[in-house]
Amino acid sequence: MSPEPAVAAPGVTSTLALIHHLSRLGQRSAESAGVPSRLRPRQFVALTLLREQGNVAQQTLAEALRLDPSNLVGLLNELESGGLVVRRRDPNDRRRHIVELADDGRRALEDAERELRCVEDGMLRTLAPDERATLHDLLRRAVGDQLPSCTEAVSPPDAC
Amino acid sequence: MSPEPAVAAPGVTSTLALIHHLSRLGQRSAESAGVPSRLRPRQFVALTLLREQGNVAQQTLAEALRLDPSNLVGLLNELESGGLVVRRRDPNDRRRHIVELADDGRRALEDAERELRCVEDGMLRTLAPDERATLHDLLRRAVGDQLPSCTEAVSPPDAC
DNA sequence: CGGATCGTTGGCGGTACGTCAACTATCTCG
DNA sequence: CGAGATAGTTGACGTACCGCCAACGATCCG
Numbered sequence: 001m002s003p004e005p006a007v008a009a010p011g012v013t014s015t016l017a018l019i020h021h022l023s024r025l026g027q028r029s030a031e032s033a034g035v036p037s038r039l040r041p042r043q044f045v046a047l048t049l050l051r052e053q054g055n056v057a058q059q060t061l062a063e064a065l066r067l068d069p070s071n072l073v074g075l076l077n078e079l080e081s082g083g084l085v086v087r088r089r090d091p092n093d094r095r096r097h098i099v100e101l102a103d104d105g106r107r108a109l110e111d112a113e114r115e116l117r118c119v120e121d122g123m124l125r126t127l128a129p130d131e132r133a134t135l136h137d138l139l140r141r142a143v144g145d146q147l148p149s150c151t152e153a154v155s156p157p158d159a160c
Numbered sequence: 161m162s163p164e165p166a167v168a169a170p171g172v173t174s175t176l177a178l179i180h181h182l183s184r185l186g187q188r189s190a191e192s193a194g195v196p197s198r199l200r201p202r203q204f205v206a207l208t209l210l211r212e213q214g215n216v217a218q219q220t221l222a223e224a225l226r227l228d229p230s231n232l233v234g235l236l237n238e239l240e241s242g243g244l245v246v247r248r249r250d251p252n253d254r255r256r257h258i259v260e261l262a263d264d265g266r267r268a269l270e271d272a273e274r275e276l277r278c279v280e281d282g283m284l285r286t287l288a289p290d291e292r293a294t295l296h297d298l299l300r301r302a303v304g305d306q307l308p309s310c311t312e313a314v315s316p317p318d319a320c
Numbered sequence: 321c322g323g324a325t326c327g328t329t330g331g332c333g334g335t336a337c338g339t340c341a342a343c344t345a346t347c348t349c350g
Numbered sequence: 351c352g353a354g355a356t357a358g359t360t361g362a363c364g365t366a367c368c369g370c371c372a373a374c375g376a377t378c379c380g
Contacts, residue, residue: 045184
C-alpha cells in the first residue's frame, strides 16, 4: 500500500530508445561541431571494427556490421580508394577478400577519435570520469558479444 | 618502461562509435524480430520524451529531439492522427501548441516497450541485470542533461 | 563437370532526416 | 493601431543510409 509503484514508474524507458536517441544526438553534435577532415559514421564504425578484429573476410565484416554484403562493397570501396583499407585475396580461398586496416586508416581513425572526443565530452559531461569509463566498458561488452549468431534461433516469434 | 601503453591501447574506441553501432544493431534486431504493432523509432523516442517531460510546447520538443520544427510537424501529425498525442493551444500564448501524451499514446508506448524488451534482452544478454541497470541509468543521465544549450557556445572551433 | 560460395554491380524502394521559402495566426512593443 | 517578431505549418528539393533482389565472374569442392 505504501510503495505503490503502479503508475508507470519513471524508469521504464527502453534502453533501446535511449541508445537510439543518444546516437542521433551524437551525430547532430558532430555535424554541427563542423568536424573537419571527417569520416562518415559508417566508415568510422567500420574502421573501428577492423582495428579490433584484425584482418577479416569481407563476409565476416558484413555480419559484424549487420550490413548487407552488397552494401559493404560500396563502403569498402570508399575506404580503399582513400587508402584507409586494403583488400587482398585470401591465399587459402581465392574467392575471399581479406580486409585489412591500412596505416593511413589507423591514423585517420585515431584522428577522427581525437576530433570526436570533444563531442563526446560535451555529450557525457554530466558523467564523472569513472562513470564514463563504466559506460564505455558496458557498451563495449554489449557490442562485443553481438557477433555470434544474433538473429538466429528466432523460432519462437512471440514467445519472448 | 614497463607499462608501455603506446601502441594504440585496445580501449581507445570512441564511445560515440559504440553507441552508433549499438543503435543500428538494435534497429536491425527490432526489424528482423518482426515487431508487430510497431511504432517507428522516431515515434518511439518522441513518445518517450513526451512521457517524461509532460506537456511541452512544440518548439521545446523540437529542441529536445534536436529535430527541425518543420519535420516535427510531420511526426506529430502521424502521432496525433493515431490518437497517441494531443495538440492543444497554450491559453497564455495562442501561437503555441502544447503537446500532450494521450492515454492511447501511453498505452502504445508501453506496448512497444514490452515488445522491445526481447530485442533489448538479446542485445544486452552479456550484461548482468545490475549492469544493465547501471547502463540504463548512465544513458538516461547522459540524455537527461542534453537539453539545455547544447550546440551553443561552440565559438572555439578547434579549441577542444 | 556441376553446384555452391564470395565478392561485385546495378537497380528499385524506403526511412529519416536537413534546408529553405512562404504563409497564417498570434503576440509584443512602440 | 500598426510593424515586426514568433509559433506552427506546408511544400519542395536534396541527401545519407540502407534493405532486397537479380545477375555475373571467379573460385572452390565434391
